Amino acid sequence: MKRIRGVSxxxxxxxxxxxxxxxxxxxxxxxxxxxxxxxxxxxxxxxxVPGIKDIPGAAKRMIDAHGCDGLIVLGWVGRExxxxxxxxxxxxxxxxxGIFTGKPIIDVTVHEDESDxxxxxxxxxxxxxxxxxxxxxxxxxxxxxxxxxxxxxxRQGYPDVGPIx
Amino acid sequence: MKRIRGVSxxxxxxxxxxxxxxxxxxxxxxxxxxxxxxxxxxxxxxxxVPGIKDIPGAAKRMIDAHGCDGLIVLGWVGRExxxxxxxxxxxxxxxxxGIFTGKPIIDVTVHEDESDxxxxxxxxxxxxxxxxxxxxxxxxxxxxxxxxxxxxxxRQGYPDVGPIx
Amino acid sequence: MKRIRGVSxxxxxxxxxxxxxxxxxxxxxxxxxxxxxxxxxxxxxxxxVPGIKDIPGAAKRMIDAHGCDGLIVLGWVGRExxxxxxxxxxxxxxxxxGIFTGKPIIDVTVHEDESDxxxxxxxxxxxxxxxxxxxxxxxxxxxxxxxxxxxxxxRQGYPDVGPIx
Amino acid sequence: MKRIRGVSxxxxxxxxxxxxxxxxxxxxxxxxxxxxxxxxxxxxxxxxVPGIKDIPGAAKRMIDAHGCDGLIVLGWVGRExxxxxxxxxxxxxxxxxGIFTGKPIIDVTVHEDESDxxxxxxxxxxxxxxxxxxxxxxxxxxxxxxxxxxxxxxRQGYPDVGPIx
Amino acid sequence: MKRIRGVSxxxxxxxxxxxxxxxxxxxxxxxxxxxxxxxxxxxxxxxxVPGIKDIPGAAKRMIDAHGCDGLIVLGWVGRExxxxxxxxxxxxxxxxxGIFTGKPIIDVTVHEDESDxxxxxxxxxxxxxxxxxxxxxxxxxxxxxxxxxxxxxxRQGYPDVGPIx
Numbered sequence: 001m002k003r004i005r006g007v008s009x010x011x012x013x014x015x016x017x018x019x020x021x022x023x024x025x026x027x028x029x030x031x032x033x034x035x036x037x038x039x040x041x042x043x044x045x046x047x048x049v050p051g052i053k054d055i056p057g058a059a060k061r062m063i064d065a066h067g068c069d070g071l072i073v074l075g076w077v078g079r080e081x082x083x084x085x086x087x088x089x090x091x092x093x094x095x096x097x098g099i100f101t102g103k104p105i106i107d108v109t110v111h112e113d114e115s116d117x118x119x120x121x122x123x124x125x126x127x128x129x130x131x132x133x134x135x136x137x138x139x140x141x142x143x144x145x146x147x148x149x150x151x152x153x154x155r156q157g158y159p160d161v162g163p164i165x
Numbered sequence: 166m167k168r169i170r171g172v173s174x175x176x177x178x179x180x181x182x183x184x185x186x187x188x189x190x191x192x193x194x195x196x197x198x199x200x201x202x203x204x205x206x207x208x209x210x211x212x213x214v215p216g217i218k219d220i221p222g223a224a225k226r227m228i229d230a231h232g233c234d235g236l237i238v239l240g241w242v243g244r245e246x247x248x249x250x251x252x253x254x255x256x257x258x259x260x261x262x263g264i265f266t267g268k269p270i271i272d273v274t275v276h277e278d279e280s281d282x283x284x285x286x287x288x289x290x291x292x293x294x295x296x297x298x299x300x301x302x303x304x305x306x307x308x309x310x311x312x313x314x315x316x317x318x319x320r321q322g323y324p325d326v327g328p329i330x
Numbered sequence: 331m332k333r334i335r336g337v338s339x340x341x342x343x344x345x346x347x348x349x350x351x352x353x354x355x356x357x358x359x360x361x362x363x364x365x366x367x368x369x370x371x372x373x374x375x376x377x378x379v380p381g382i383k384d385i386p387g388a389a390k391r392m393i394d395a396h397g398c399d400g401l402i403v404l405g406w407v408g409r410e411x412x413x414x415x416x417x418x419x420x421x422x423x424x425x426x427x428g429i430f431t432g433k434p435i436i437d438v439t440v441h442e443d444e445s446d447x448x449x450x451x452x453x454x455x456x457x458x459x460x461x462x463x464x465x466x467x468x469x470x471x472x473x474x475x476x477x478x479x480x481x482x483x484x485r486q487g488y489p490d491v492g493p494i495x
Numbered sequence: 496m497k498r499i500r501g502v503s504x505x506x507x508x509x510x511x512x513x514x515x516x517x518x519x520x521x522x523x524x525x526x527x528x529x530x531x532x533x534x535x536x537x538x539x540x541x542x543x544v545p546g547i548k549d550i551p552g553a554a555k556r557m558i559d560a561h562g563c564d565g566l567i568v569l570g571w572v573g574r575e576x577x578x579x580x581x582x583x584x585x586x587x588x589x590x591x592x593g594i595f596t597g598k599p600i601i602d603v604t605v606h607e608d609e610s611d612x613x614x615x616x617x618x619x620x621x622x623x624x625x626x627x628x629x630x631x632x633x634x635x636x637x638x639x640x641x642x643x644x645x646x647x648x649x650r651q652g653y654p655d656v657g658p659i660x
Numbered sequence: 661m662k663r664i665r666g667v668s669x670x671x672x673x674x675x676x677x678x679x680x681x682x683x684x685x686x687x688x689x690x691x692x693x694x695x696x697x698x699x700x701x702x703x704x705x706x707x708x709v710p711g712i713k714d715i716p717g718a719a720k721r722m723i724d725a726h727g728c729d730g731l732i733v734l735g736w737v738g739r740e741x742x743x744x745x746x747x748x749x750x751x752x753x754x755x756x757x758g759i760f761t762g763k764p765i766i767d768v769t770v771h772e773d774e775s776d777x778x779x780x781x782x783x784x785x786x787x788x789x790x791x792x793x794x795x796x797x798x799x800x801x802x803x804x805x806x807x808x809x810x811x812x813x814x815r816q817g818y819p820d821v822g823p824i825x
Contacts (some may be wrong), residue, residue, distance in 0.1 A: 002312045006301065009311070010229070016693075016752065019807075019810045019811065020810070020811075021806050021809040021812055021813075021814040022813075022814060022815070023810070023811045023813070024811065024812075024813040024821065024822070024823050024824045025811050025823065025824055026226070026810055026811030026812075026823065027809075027811060028807070028811065029810070047803040047806075048805075048806040048808055048809065048810040049793065049795075049799065049802055049806065050194070050766065050795045050805040050806070050814070050816070051769060053751060053754070053755060054764070054766065054799075056755045056759055057762075057763075057764060057765060058759025058764070058803065059760055060758070060759045060762060060804075061762055061764070061803070062731040064762060067271065077247075082737075082744060082747065082771055083746065083794060084246065084247060084250060085744060085747060085748045085751070086751060087247065087250055087253055088250045088253060088748055089748055089751030089752045090751075090754060090755070091218060091250070091251060091254030091255075091753070092254045092258070092752055093222045093752070093755035093756070094218070095218060095222065095255070095258035095261075095825070096755075096759060097755070097759055098221065098222025098225070099221055099225045099261060099262055100170055100223055100759065101230060101264065102222075102225060102226055102759060103222075104214065104223070104226070106219065106224060107218060111247055115248060115307070119824070122823060124822045125783070132215065132754070135214075135215045139214065139219075143212040143213075143223065143226070143227075144211065144212055144213070144256060144688065145213075146186050146213040146214065146215070147174060147184075147193070147211055147212070147213040147214075149186040149213070150184045150185070150191055150194070150213040150271070151185075151186075151188045151190050151191030151192060151193065151194075152188065152189075152191075153185055153186075153188070153189040154186040154215070155187070155188070156215070157206060157684045159761065161189065163189050163190065163191065164190055164283045164284070164286060164287045165191045168389065172364060180369070200425075207377070216441075236467070242412075242416075249412060249415055251412065251419060252412065252415055253419055253434065254414045256383060256415070256416060256419030257422055258422075259383070259385045259420070260383060260387060260419060260420070260423035260426075261423070263387025263390070264386055264387055264390045264423065264426060264427055264430065267390060267391055267394060268387075268389070269384070269387060270387060270390070271380065271384065273394070276412055277495070279398045281473070297380065298353075298381045300379075304379065304384075306384070308377040308378075308388065308391070308392075309376065309377055311375055311377075311378040311379065311380070312349075312358070312377070312378040313349050314351040314352060315349045315350070315356050315358045315378040316349065316350075316351075316353045316354060316355050316356030316357060316359075317351055317352070318351075318352070318354040319351040319356075320352070320353060320398055321380070326354065327354070327448070328354050328355065328356065329448040329452045330355045330449060332506065350584025373623055377532070387575055389523065407577075407585030413579060414576065414652045416601075417580055418580045418584055420547060420584060421580070421584035422584045422587055424587070425548060425551045425552060425584060425585070425587070425588035425591075426588070426591070428551065428555070429551055429555045429588065429591060429595065430590060432555060432556055432559060433552075434549070434552060434553070434556070435552060436545065436549065437548060441577055442534060454606070462545065464514075465544075465545045469544065469549075470558075471505075472637075473542040473543075473553065473557075474541065474542055474543070475543075476516050476542075476543035476544065476545070477514075477523070477541055477542070477543040479516040479543070480514045480515070480516060480518070480521055480524070480543040481514065481516075481518045481519065481520050481522060482516055482519075483516075483517070483518070483519040483525075484516040484517060485517070485546070486545070491519065492519070493519050493520065493521065494519045494520055494613040494614070494616060494617045497794070498809050504762025515739040530702070531672060548818070550797065563769065572742075573693055574668055579741065579742060582742065582745055583745045583749055586713060586745070586749035587749045587752055589713070589751070590716045590717065590749060590750070590752070590753035590756075591715060591753070591756070593720070594716055594717055594720045594753065594756060594757055594760065595721060597717075597718060597724060598717075599714070599718070599728065601710065601714065602713060606742055607723055627710065629723075630662070630709075632708045633767070634709065634714075635662060638707040638708075638718065639707060639708070640708075640723075641681050641707075641708040641709065642679075642688070642709070644681040644684060644708065644710040645679045645681060645686055645688045645689070645708040646679065646680075646683045646684065646686030646687060646688065646689075647684075647686075648679055648681075648682075648683070648684040649675070649682060649710070651710070652684070657684070658684050658685065658686065659684045659685055659778040659779070659781060659782045
């Protein structure tokens with residue numbers, strides 16, 4: 001298969017994974033496992049930080065230090081209003097790192113209030129981490145790859161809702 | 166017609182289109198079709214990413230890689246409060262890419278709660294994508310082109326409301 | 331009168347005006363007219379974009395292309411919560427362009443929910459555009475010029491409320 | 496007393512003051528007066544802009560033009576929700592100028608809804624301007640100076656609440 | 661133990677501590693004490709500013725002046741809505757300094773409304789400052805160090821909630 005990562009082809013993908021100790025599901029391991037399944041030769045670097053607000057800085061440092069082709073970052077957000085505010089700031093931060101470094105950074109974010117059932121929450125987290133790990137690999141292979149699903153109502157953490165006919 | 170794209174004239178427009186797999190309407194195709202109708206010689210590059218928060222980074226990478234004259238980006242925003250927070254972060258991100266790159270980036274954003282009727286939502290999405298594709302071409306032709314409609318209460322996705330007399 | 335624009339004196343003011351087709355009052359023309367009244371020799375460049383989120387990028391491009399001494403940008407914001415979120419992002423964007431370019435950018439923003447009476451809304455828009463056009467010229471003449479009204483409770487779009495005695 | 500401003504000692508402080516015509520109390524004059532009391536030899540530059548969203552750009556221009564050692568900026572925020580959104584954007588802007596220029600910028604912000612009693616509001620504004628003018632001078636003298644009050648529950652505009660024992 | 665701080669090993673850690681006079685608990689001293697316990701040879705620089713909005717600029721200046729390997733910053737946020745808005749802006753600011761400088765900056769933030777019981781609030785503040793001081797040292801030793809606790813539901817200020825089984 002011809003590979004276009006970002007734009008220029010790369011012999012062997014180098015992918016960064018950053019997760020948190022705040023999360024209640026080990027989504028980082030799910031992402032690592034999924035990346036290895038799709039890209040067995042990929043080099044994976046994994047760092048862990050306390051919480052989401054520590055991710056943007058770590059993402060920048062990891063890209064600077066290791067020259068990753070792309071990153072998947074996995075955050076967990078509490079139920080409170082201030083947690084949601086932290087989420088806004090975090091989202092701005094992650095987007096800035098993507099803009100400044102020119103590297104795709106896919107963020108997997110689980111909000112604790114997505115479900116009151118811990119088991120359901122775990123399922124959401126695992127499904128989302130897995131699907132977004134695939135998304136990152138697809139984008140690194142070819143930024144046009146996902147166009148076949150454009151507007152198809154894909155969801156991560158939940159079943160796809162599909163397009164509006 | 167004399168053409169001023171951004172500021173300096175360009176022989177053949179190169180326009181980028183970025184949409185998402187999260188969207189439930191294939192707005193990217195609508196935009197591509199409309200651009201071709203107005204500017205048959207335009208070169209169009211289309212990428213697709215999972216969701217809105219992936220758009221700003223992709224926009225920066227696309228401009229860096231392909232030197233597009235302008236971009237139209239098409240996002241879909243869920244109903245929840247956190248979706249709206251993602252929208253704020255996304256909006257800041259897109260504006261920053263426009264500021265950093267010096268290229269016009271028109272964003273077409275549909276909010277899932279604009280209508281409870283899926284058909285209506287689809288109509289909104291298509292109309293908005295089409296009208297903003299035209300806006301992008303107009304701006305690339307001449308940044309003064311839209312002044313004839315300044316303050317005229319134009320809407321995309323809905324009928325124009327018109328100026329207050 | 332001795333003129334200090336920004337900081338260094340400029341022979342002839344070059345002022346940029348950016349407004350939108352979304353607005354329901356042609357505030358751009360009001361601003362142009364007012365600038366001409368105060369500064370008959372000023373060179374005025376006017377661009378129009380679809381909505382507020384398109385203004386920051388256009389402001390940056392206009393300053394880069396034309397080297398304006400300052401800008402007045404005129405936006406119109408809808409009634410919905412998401413319109414207000416767009417307003418936050420827009421405000422951050424405009425401030426960044428001011429910080430990055432070192433040029434004064436006065437923003438005239440009218441919120442559709444400032445009045446339920448269209449005529450009143452129109453009056454607000456015109457008064458605000460006019461007064462802020464003056465403010466821009468004053469600031470370009472001398473950044474110390476407005477100090478005589480510091481803390482005086484001046485309002486644009488409404489009558490001044492005055493200082494607290 | 497040995498003086499460390501920011502980090503390196505400066506013979507004579509150059510302090511910038513930026514306030515607004517929107518404010519209903521002349522806090523800029525209060526700040527100027529207080530700085531002169533503490534630092535009689537300080538050179539003070541004062542600019543006035545229409546409202547808070549004009550402050551970050553003016554702060555950047557003032558530092559670039561005059562090379563101030565530090566700034567005190569004084570803003571007044573209305574009661575409405577959109578005023579609070581402007582406040583967020585303003586706060587981000589001011590912080591960015593501080594980050595980009597490497598100069599301490601202390602912001603004195605009064606919210607119109609802090610009190611329904613105009614006299615009380617005036618007292619808050621004056622007290623806050625005065626105390627923060629002192630804070631700026633202290634920080635410019637020595638960034639370690641305030642450590643003796645770390646965690647002491649100091650307030651500006653109100654009486655100190657003190658530490659929790 | 662082999663030490664990797666950020667990425668490259670450092671002979672002796674240089675850690676910055678920034679706290680506020682607004683806080684009602686001396687969290688800076690707690691952080692200093694904890695760092696010394698874990699890293700007796702660490703060089704610690706401590707600055708104090710009035711409130712959270714003064715921290716990002718101070719963090720940037722401290723890193724520029726002293727070349728710290730990492731920072732712990734300790735903020736206290738009031739109960740009001742505008743305090744929460746200041747918190748968003750602050751969070752964006754801190755993340756930007758981390759992105760721009762490439763240095764880990766751990767923020768310890770206590771919200772006054774986390775408890776109505778001052779004693780409980782004090783306990784939260786001390787526990788959070790202590791645990792995050794450890795987190796900073798761990799990250800500076802090795803950015804992979806915390807991976808053993810990834811997804812384990814660790815909390816600072818409260819007991820750990822643990823992972824979802």
